[in-house]
Amino acid sequence: MANTGGDSLGFGRPGARAVPRLFPAVIPDVEELLQTAVVVRLPMRTRFRGLTARETMVFAGPAGWGEFGPFIEYDDAEAASWLRAGVEAAYLGPPDPVRETVPVNATVPAVPADEVAGLLRRYPGAGTAKVKVAEPGQTLDDDVARVAATREVIGRVRIDANGGWTVDEAIAAIRAIGDVEYAEQPCRTVEELAAVRRAVGVPIAADESIRKADDPFRVVAAEAADVAVVKVAPLGGMRATLELADGLGLDIVVSSALDSAVGIAAGVATAAALPRLDLACGLGTGSLFTADVAPPFLMHDGVVEPRWFGPGRALDVAAHAAPPDRQRWWRERLRRCHRLLRN
Ligand SMILES: O=C(O)CCC(=O)C1=CC=C[C@@H](O)[C@@H]1C(=O)O
Numbered sequence: 001m002a003n004t005g006g007d008s009l010g011f012g013r014p015g016a017r018a019v020p021r022l023f024p025a026v027i028p029d030v031e032e033l034l035q036t037a038v039v040v041r042l043p044m045r046t047r048f049r050g051l052t053a054r055e056t057m058v059f060a061g062p063a064g065w066g067e068f069g070p071f072i073e074y075d076d077a078e079a080a081s082w083l084r085a086g087v088e089a090a091y092l093g094p095p096d097p098v099r100e101t102v103p104v105n106a107t108v109p110a111v112p113a114d115e116v117a118g119l120l121r122r123y124p125g126a127g128t129a130k131v132k133v134a135e136p137g138q139t140l141d142d143d144v145a146r147v148a149a150t151r152e153v154i155g156r157v158r159i160d161a162n163g164g165w166t167v168d169e170a171i172a173a174i175r176a177i178g179d180v181e182y183a184e185q186p187c188r189t190v191e192e193l194a195a196v197r198r199a200v201g202v203p204i205a206a207d208e209s210i211r212k213a214d215d216p217f218r219v220v221a222a223e224a225a226d227v228a229v230v231k232v233a234p235l236g237g238m239r240a241t242l243e244l245a246d247g248l249g250l251d252i253v254v255s256s257a258l259d260s261a262v263g264i265a266a267g268v269a270t271a272a273a274l275p276r277l278d279l280a281c282g283l284g285t286g287s288l289f290t291a292d293v294a295p296p297f298l299m300h301d302g303v304v305e306p307r308w309f310g311p312g313r314a315l316d317v318a319a320h321a322a323p324p325d326r327q328r329w330w331r332e333r334l335r336r337c338h339r340l341l342r343n
């Protein structure tokens with residue numbers, strides 16, 4: 001039964017943007033975190049989310065490596081959850097798995113249709129593809145063509161509009177695109193998602209309406225979605241994500257936050273620990289980078305296996321270290337977020 005009320009994660013309290021507070025109970029000293037922290041800049045193969053390189057920070061703790069990589073434009077209140085997730089990974093390690101493999105979807109950025117087949121070669125055995133749609137500056141024809149090109153290679157397609165459509169645009173676009181596994185975040189608000197869901201026969205997935213919401217349970221209360229896309233870093237960690245997934249009572253897809261291999265390891269560990277997992281997870285974004293801090297989670301036969309970058313494990317950070325001004329910027333950001341977590 002879905003939980004539509006308040007919850008132990010700290011979500012949904014008036015004025016308190018979700019900084020889940022459950023794990024870990026003790027946040028280490030900031031100087032300890034900064035001692036091993038390195039900022040890397042990972043070059044990307046294809047533009048994704050407007051990025052051609054991904055800046056992120058990794059640090060080590062007694063349980064291994066953790067990642068702190070909130071997107072640059074996020075404010076400190078939003079970024080603090082990402083720090084909590086990194087601290088949990090480095091100080092607590094992964095939850096116990098209940099499965100040995102995690103099914104993963106191919107991710108198709110908003111590329112021209114004729115680039116799709118080449119891109120999908122990076123996802124051997126994928127049974128599901130997620131196609132980005134509603135990209136600013138592109139048309140519905142571009143989306144229809146990209147989805148059609150994807151379907152020629154992978155039969156099961158889900159789409160992600162990142163809230164880019166109005167309700168009317170979403171209804172028209174979903175009808176034009178045709179049968180999909182689900183439409184992720186077709187519009188921006190929960191009410192709009194519910195309106196689209198009522199109008200179309202296609203399942204709706206909520207992403208931003210969960211990871212950026214003051215109250216992720218509103219999606220359930222408003223009957224706005226069939227699927228919850230959950231991301232470990234913005235939701236404050238693996239255990240917080242598992243608890244939220246359990247409370248939501250929707251079908252769950254664990255997805256990446258465009259993390260390095262360190263953050264993806266936490267996503268895979270979370271998916272491996274879910275009591276039920278019926279849908280492929282969006283954890284194949286390592287394929288979008290041309291370099292990573294460790295061997296990326298590349299799928300084979302449509303799945304990846306959990307792996308953990310434990311204590312004493314050296315990462316390939318030197319080759320990808322960001323310039324000194326960016327190191328300073330991230331270290332200051334970490335200090336500010338750390339103060340928020342301690343308060
Ligand atoms: O779900 C996937 O296949 C890949 C992950 C993915 O699409 C995203 C990762 C990071 C930022 C987001 O804009 C984006 C998403 O909206 O789901």
Ligand SMILES: [Mg+2]
Nearest residue numbers: 160184185207
């Ligand atoms: Mg999404």
